[in-house]
Amino acid sequence: MASPAEKAYYRFVVLFFNCMLTFGSYFCFDIPSVLQEQFQGNLTCLNSTVSNGTKCVEGLGLTPQEYNLLYAIYAWTNAVVVIMAGFLIDKLGNRFGVLFFSSLAVLGSAIFALASHFKGTYLLPLMLTGRLLFGSGNGSLTIVQNRITAFWFRGKELALAFGLTLAFSRLGSVLNFFLTQRFETQYGMQWTLWGGTLLCVLGFLSAITVSVLDKVGTKQLGLDGAIQEESRKVRVRDVRLLSLRYWLLVFTIMFFYNGIFPFIADASKFIQDKYSGYSQKEAAYIAGAVYDSSLVLSAAVGILVDYVGLRGVFAVLCAVMTLPVFGLLAFTFVPPLISTIWLGVTYSFAAASMWPSIPLLVPQATLGTAMGLATSVQMIGVGVSNLIVGQILGSKTSEIPLWRWQCMMIFLLINTISCVITSTILNIVDGKQGGALNNTTKRSVDQNADVQTDREPLLSAGEEERTNASTSINTT
Known part of the structure; x- marks a missing residue:
């Protein structure tokens, strides 16, 4: 009789709680984007207007450079921490990773919320400390989340599972863009930030649940011992054997996200500065449309990719289709909602x-390390991009000139062009090395040896020390 862990419903229960790991942290991540005016607002408003006649917004008094530093420090922290985090997850297992890193996300969001009580000297250092810890937890949590998803859905509904994971994360982002500004208006910034911390606590409770389900499930499948044995044999020097295809894929991811995240961080203020007639709430809704589209489409796109395959081709197409987005934002006055929805569609693919x-x-056995390296490179790129964007936009807290916004969009466009180049080279190399990325679903199953191409050097390099346990793991 089949054990519960062998049935489809069990892996989807695991997937549900796995998805909930990052719901709250993704909500927290973009709270500054929705409340950018408050973060960059004046410390005090003695009069209803300031000297240039615009309405005074009371807030924390951050400059655009300091504000973008909140995103940059998150990205830099990820870049440094996730490499070691991925290796530790491979070495110590999913249960350690999911509990430890979710607790870091809670601690970081709590310190960030606490910082809002200190207007003055301690404000920025505390906020940066909070974002540093939050980034250490959330970026690493995504790695273990992906590792759990890959284990339970490898050879099955893998793209669908990744799509649903993204959808739940983006649900947190979408609700942030819809609810945060209203909540802040009624209860103030401090309570808003503490509310985000409570959502991170929800993620920690989900971490406890998914760790129990993962432990019970692997034991029922008889794979717990094999996984532990493989984990003990993971070595740092295996990294040098990662293939050219892997690195091309990593840089493709980096260049694509270099366009997405820095844009979303400043999108709300950009919309208000360039397009007339939009309130802060409306601008936040339009900026959040990137996540709205992703939320709606992620599951369907995942099913499509699972059915069709051709992942390398999709990577090129979504990069090419993103090019017009930043062109429209830079050089036209086409309603911004069109661009943000369009960007959400390409982001989903x-x-x-x-x-x-x-x-x-x-x-x-080395998936956590590989995911960690990929996340690290991505976050290095995003962190540098956030800094460059901050320099482009300048240090003034008032309305930013349109020519500066145009320069920012051109910079994001250059990153997207780079993504087109790397993804094209990736497809060329993949075609010469067996075409694992562009196999259709049926061919992927029938020609499993092709999928293993880049894994063979890793296995053969330590053949005398390794077992065939990873093979049995991959067939679950």
Whole structure:
């Protein structure tokens, strides 16, 4: 008689709680984007207007450079921490990773909320400390989340599972853009930030649940011992054997996200500065449409990619289709909602085709390390991009000139062009090395040896020390 862990419903229960790991942290991540006016607002408003006649907004008094530093420090922290985090997850297991890193996300969001009580000298250092810890937890939590998803859905509904994971995360982002500004108006910034912390606590409770389900399930499948044995044999030097295809995929991901995240961080203020007639709430809704589209489409796009395959082709297409977005934003006055919805569509295809491709190119035992490296490179790029955007926009807290916004969009466009180049080279190399990324679903099953191409060097390099346990893991 089949054990519960062998049935489809069990892995989807695991998937549900796995998805909830990052719901609250994604909500918290973009709270500054919705409340950018308050973060950059004046410390005090003695009069209803300031000298240039605009309405005075009372807030924390951050400059645009300091505000963008909140996103940059998050990205830099990820870049440094996730490399070691991925290796530790491979070495110590999913249960350690999911509990430890979710607790860091809670601690970081709590310190960030606490910082809002200190207007003055301690404000920025506390906020940066909070974002540093929050980034350490949330970025690493995404790695273990992807590792759990890859284990339970490898060879099954992998892209769908990744799509649903993204959808739940983006649900947190969408609700942030819809609810945060209203909540702040009624209860103030401090209570708003503490509310985000409570949502991170919800993620920690989900971490406890998914760790129990993962432990019970692997024991029922008889794989717990094999996984632990493989984890003990993971070595740092295995990193040098990662293939060219893997690195091309990593840089494709980096360049694509270099366009997405820095834009969303400043989108609300950009819309208010360039397009007339939009309130802060309306601008936040329009900026959040990127996540709205992703939320609606992620599951369907995941099913499509699972059915069709051709992940490399989708990676090129979504990069090419993103080019007009930043062109429209830079050089036209086409309503911004068109651009943000369009960007959300291409983002959905990118997430469903790029990230699920990594498990096809590395062994299960080193997946955490590979995911960590990919996340690190992505966050280095995003962090540098956030800094460059901050320099482009300048240090004044008042309305930013349109020519500066145009320069920002051109910079994001250059990153997207770079993504087109790297994804095209990726497809060329993939075609010469067996075409694992562009196999259709049926061919992927029938020609499993092709999927293993990049994993063979890793296995053969330590053949005398390794077992065939990863093979049995991959067939679950």
